[in-house]
Amino acid sequence: xxxxxxxxxxxxxxxxxxxxxxxxxxxxxxxxxxxxxxxxxxxxxxxxxxxxxxxxxxxxxxxxxxxxxxxxxxxxxxxxxxxxxxxxxxxxxxxxxxxxxxxxxxxxxxxxxxxxxxxxxxxxxxxxxxxxxxxxxxxxxxxxxxxxxxxxxxxxxxxxxxxxxxxxxxxxxxxxxxxxxxxxxxxxxxxxxxxxxxxxxxxxxxxxxxxxxxxxxxxxxxxxxxxxxxxxxxxxxxxxxxxxxxxxxxxxxxxxxxxxxxxxxxxxxxxxxxxxxxxxxxxxxxxxxxxxxxxxxxxxxxxxxxxxxxxxxxxxxxxxxxxxxxxxxxxxxxxxxxx
Amino acid sequence: xxxxxxxxxxxxxxxxxxxxxxxxxxxxxxxxxxxxxxxxxxxxxxxxxxxxxxxxxxxxxxxxxxxxxxxxxxxxxxxxxxxxxxxxxxxxxxxxxxxxxxxxxxxxxxxxxxxxxxxxxxxxxxxxxxxxxxxxxxxxxxxxxxxxxxxxxxxxxxxxxxxxxxxxxxxxxxxxxxxxxxxxxxxxxxxxxxxxxxxxxxxxxxxxxxxxxxxxxxxxxxxxxxxxxxxxxxxxxxxxxxxxxxxxxxxxxxxxxxxxxxxxxxxxxxxxxxxxxxxxxxxxxxxxxxxxxxxxxxxxxxxxxxxxxxxxxxxxxxxxxxxxxxxxxxxxxxxxxxxxxxxxxxxxxxxxxxxxxxxxxx
Numbered sequence: 001x002x003x004x005x006x007x008x009x010x011x012x013x014x015x016x017x018x019x020x021x022x023x024x025x026x027x028x029x030x031x032x033x034x035x036x037x038x039x040x041x042x043x044x045x046x047x048x049x050x051x052x053x054x055x056x057x058x059x060x061x062x063x064x065x066x067x068x069x070x071x072x073x074x075x076x077x078x079x080x081x082x083x084x085x086x087x088x089x090x091x092x093x094x095x096x097x098x099x100x101x102x103x104x105x106x107x108x109x110x111x112x113x114x115x116x117x118x119x120x121x122x123x124x125x126x127x128x129x130x131x132x133x134x135x136x137x138x139x140x141x142x143x144x145x146x147x148x149x150x151x152x153x154x155x156x157x158x159x160x161x162x163x164x165x166x167x168x169x170x171x172x173x174x175x176x177x178x179x180x181x182x183x184x185x186x187x188x189x190x191x192x193x194x195x196x197x198x199x200x201x202x203x204x205x206x207x208x209x210x211x212x213x214x215x216x217x218x219x220x221x222x223x224x225x226x227x228x229x230x231x232x233x234x235x236x237x238x239x240x241x242x243x244x245x246x247x248x249x250x251x252x253x254x255x256x257x258x259x260x261x262x263x264x265x266x267x268x269x270x271x272x273x274x275x276x277x278x279x280x281x282x283x284x285x286x287x288x289x290x291x292x293x294x295x296x297x298x299x300x301x302x303x304x305x306x307x308x309x310x311x312x313x314x315x316x317x318x319x320x321x322x323x324x325x326x327x328x329x330x331x332x333x334x335x336x337x338x339x
Numbered sequence: 340x341x342x343x344x345x346x347x348x349x350x351x352x353x354x355x356x357x358x359x360x361x362x363x364x365x366x367x368x369x370x371x372x373x374x375x376x377x378x379x380x381x382x383x384x385x386x387x388x389x390x391x392x393x394x395x396x397x398x399x400x401x402x403x404x405x406x407x408x409x410x411x412x413x414x415x416x417x418x419x420x421x422x423x424x425x426x427x428x429x430x431x432x433x434x435x436x437x438x439x440x441x442x443x444x445x446x447x448x449x450x451x452x453x454x455x456x457x458x459x460x461x462x463x464x465x466x467x468x469x470x471x472x473x474x475x476x477x478x479x480x481x482x483x484x485x486x487x488x489x490x491x492x493x494x495x496x497x498x499x500x501x502x503x504x505x506x507x508x509x510x511x512x513x514x515x516x517x518x519x520x521x522x523x524x525x526x527x528x529x530x531x532x533x534x535x536x537x538x539x540x541x542x543x544x545x546x547x548x549x550x551x552x553x554x555x556x557x558x559x560x561x562x563x564x565x566x567x568x569x570x571x572x573x574x575x576x577x578x579x580x581x582x583x584x585x586x587x588x589x590x591x592x593x594x595x596x597x598x599x600x601x602x603x604x605x606x607x608x609x610x611x612x613x614x615x616x617x618x619x620x621x622x623x624x625x626x627x628x629x630x631x632x633x634x635x636x637x638x639x640x641x642x643x644x645x646x647x648x649x650x651x652x653x654x655x656x657x658x659x660x661x662x663x664x665x666x667x668x669x670x671x672x673x674x675x676x677x678x679x680x681x682x683x684x685x686x687x688x689x690x691x692x693x694x695x696x697x698x699x700x701x
Contacts, residue, residue: 052591078593085591089584090440093639105581105592111642112577158592 001194002028002051002162007060009043009050017058020046021219024060028196030161033188035205035226036198038215039239044198045166047215051196052083052164064162078106082160084151086167089139096142096150097135100126103157122157128187129153145176152180156187163188165197169204177201181208206230206251214238260284261334267303276303279323283331299330365635369650373422376657380418381410385666413551417664420553420561421656424614425624427565429632429652430572431610432625433644437579438603439500441509442689445625446611449500449512450519451493452622455615456546457523458492459485460530463538482560489616493608496523501604548619548674550660561617568610569649575603576641583639621656622675623682628652630689 004026010019020043028034038044049055051062053069062069064080072080082103089099103125104118114122126135131149134142142150148168155163165184169177181197181204188195188210196213199205205212206226214222214234222234229235236246244253263285267273280287280301288298299313309320313333320326381393388406396402396410428446435444435451446452462484496519503515531539545552553561578599581589590596614621632647633639659677 054587054590073593074590074595075593078591081591083588083591085587087585087587089588093633093637094583095638098638098640099584102580102584102592105577105594108577110574110577112580113642 001030001032001065002026002196003061003063004051005061005063007050007062008058009046009055010058011046012056012058019058019219021215021221022059024221026213026221026223028162028194030194031188031192032210033185033195033197033208034211034213035209036196036213036215037200037202037205037238039217042215042217043219044215048164048166048196048198051162052081053077054083075106078158080161082155082158082163084148084155084163084165084168086170088147088171089151094139095135096131096137096139096153097122097126099139099150100131100135100153100157103154106158121159125153125156126150128156128190130183144171145173145180148172148176148180152183156191156193161193163193163195165195167198167200169199169201177204181205184208185210202235203252254281260286261330262286262288262298263330264288264290264298264300265303266290266300268305270303272305273303276301276309276323276326279327280330283327285330285334299333301326301330366647369635369647369654373425373650373653373657376654376661377418377422380421380657380661380664381414383661383666384409384414384664387666412554416553416555416558417550417660418657419558420550420618421660422653423562423565423569424550424618424621425628425652425654425656426649427568427610427614427652428621428624428656429628429648430569430645431607432627432652433629433632433641433648434572434575434579434603434607434610435625436629437582437641438600438607439504439509439512440582440585441512442630443513443626443686444516445623446493446607446615447520447620447622448626449516450496450523451500451608451611452615452620453520453523454492454494454496455489455612456492456620457526457530458488458490458495458612459545459616460527460542461492462488463542464530464533482557486560486564486613486616489612490608492523493612493615494605497604497608501600545619547676548621548678549663550618550656550674551664552619553617557617561613564609564613568606568613571602571606571609572649573645575599575606576645579603579641579645618674620675621678623678623686624652624655624659627682627685627689628655630685631655 004024007024008019008022009024010017010021024047036044036047046055050057051069053062053072053074056070064072069077101114101118101122104114104122105112107118108114126132129149129152131146131153134146134150137146139147139150148171152165152168168184169180172180181199181201184195184197185208187193209226211223212226212229214229216222216238222229222238224232224234230248230251233248236248239246239253244255246253261284263280265273265277265280265287266289267276277287297314299311302310302312304310304319309323309326311318311320311326311329318329320329378390378393382388382390386409388409392402392406393410396407402410431451432445435446435449436442438444439449499519500512500516504512507515531542534542578589578594581592581594582596582599584592586596589599611625628648628651629644632644632651635651636643636647638644659674659681662677663672663674
């Protein structure tokens with residue numbers, strides 16, 4: 001559906017071209033839901049705009065359905081590519097229905113009057129995006145999550161074969177983000193529309209994307225199934241430049257801890273152990289375990305099944321009923337030692 | 340959610356678009372209002388004419404010669420001018436508000452009117468300097484010169500405003516437009532130094548705005564200009580609707596934004612400049628008419644809004660003209676005095692309603 005041939009993206013200016021990323025060779029199949037991830041400044045938006053035809057490539061080709069994007073007219077492009085942008089639409093006195101109808105723009109005559117067929121497609125787009133109850137409401141009255149659904153419906157009403165979604169979940173609360181991502185994947189499956197969504201939501205992308213395009217600040221794009229990229233260490237390679245550590249077990253980013261007091265953590269592998277580890281990391285401790293015990297004098301935290309935690313420090317033992325008190329005590333001890 | 344790519348096999352959930360369809364009665368009121376006011380203008384004035392005489396005159400029957408003269412020479416041209424100019428200013432205002440996504444845009448607020456004034460002043464002054472006697476004999480040419488001057492002046496300002504709109508915010512653009520207006524005003528008074536005293540006086544009365552200065556001989560120039568502008572406005576409803584989404588979305592829908600901007604601006608100039616050339620600067624109409632129409636129809640859809648602003652604009656200008664020509668005791672009011680007295684508070688109300696200028700109702 002979408003092919004990028006030796007694509008070089010960036011900006012043209014009088015003082016010369018500034019390339020953001022070059023030699024990109026990728027493809028995207030019909031019905032596939034791909035997430036574009038990468039640190040800020042890597043050129044995600046530039047790549048999205050280039051693929052949407054809003055910005056010319058510096059070199060190479062974007063081909064959609066076998067045709068060169070640069071050789072298509074704006075109207076031909078509109079019949080193939082739909083976009084959802086970050087910017088909020090402020091058309092106050094349009095109902096959601098009228099707003100979604102504008103998606104039929106490339107197909108209607110000079111007055112923009114919709115045929116029966118067009119109306120059916122509009123309703124279909126609205127119901128696919130789960131926005132049926134919103135149809136009568138003015139776009140200006142909608143919440144962020146509702147507006148994103150309507151915006152998605154508008155793009156779907158265009159009947160695109162490629163849908164480009166730029167930071168669609170940016171303004172949404174967590175449940176809405178989860179919902180929208182799952183919805184996007186579902187729609188890609190159902191309609192056979194190829195979808196490319198740029199996002200900052202590492203976790204959601206890992207759970208929903210068929211494939212991930214990982215754009216690094218070095219201008220390299222790594223791609224593959226999200227799990228393959230994790231296993232191959234590509235996430236780590238991309239995000240470690242940012243002073244972040246990618247934890248392949250949890251599939252999440254952490255701020256890198258280079259210093260900080262050490263703690264020995266022991267216990268059976270369990271949910272309790274996992275969250276104890278998180279709590280200690282969050283409070284700035286570097287963890288060791290029984291295989292890498294380290295020097296004798298570091299505090300030792302033991303997870304006691306359901307009974308709580310035991311802290312052994314400098315020969316004294318203390319029990320704790322919750323992690324808050326445990327981390328407070330540990331921090332207190334560590335600060336005492338520093339003094 | 341199990342539809343395939345061909346989505347047309349499923350029946351629609353409802354028949355057609357809900358809520359946006361305004362009551363048909365509303366459009367009949369919008370249509371009736373200018374007709375009633377048109378009739379009132381013919382009837383009311385310093386010399387009242389009975390409605391029976393007016394009707395008899397309109398169908399071509401015999402009326403006494405004074406009545407016929409008043410109707411034919413004064414009131415009928417004035418009423419026609421107010422109707423078409425009101426429609427033109429309303430349409431120009433709507434086009435500019437949507438194009439610049441700015442609820443206070445209008446031919447006057449963005450300086451187009453000022454530019455047209457400057458163009459007219461320049462043509463008049465040139466005439467005054469370069470042996471006006473020759474030019475004055477060629478009335479039609481002179482008139483065409485004035486209209487051309489107005490169009491060029493307005494087009495110049497429109498170009499400046501359009502390029503500035505790329506760099507400044509909503510409010511800044513308005514201040515920019517106002518400054519351009521003041522600049523034109525300054526240039527106009529400089530240019531007027533080079534005219535004769537009589538011409539200066541004529542110019543300053545023109546500057547107060549009036550629909551009364553237009554005579555039958557002017558219509559062959561005025562009406563085609565405005566006709567083209569109004570037809571263009573109706574033809575632009577689809578791109579204007581797309582522009583409601585912002586330029587980037589409009590582009591993604593297949594609109595070539597650059598060309599649409601150009602055509603919309605040309606249309607607005609063709610509507611606003613001839614009105615200014617013949618009636619002087621008519622203030623506030625272009626700003627407030629689109630808001631009234633939106634308020635009545637409760638939609639931003641230009642397919643309904645564009646005809647509605649034309650009718651509302653006519654209504655407003657006819658009403659203002661009627662107000663000016665009521666049989667006042669002492670003297671006539673100026674058209675712009677009426678417009679400002681109604682328009683300025685209205686604009687203040689719009690400002691209060693859109694306090695943050697972000698959730699714009701356009």
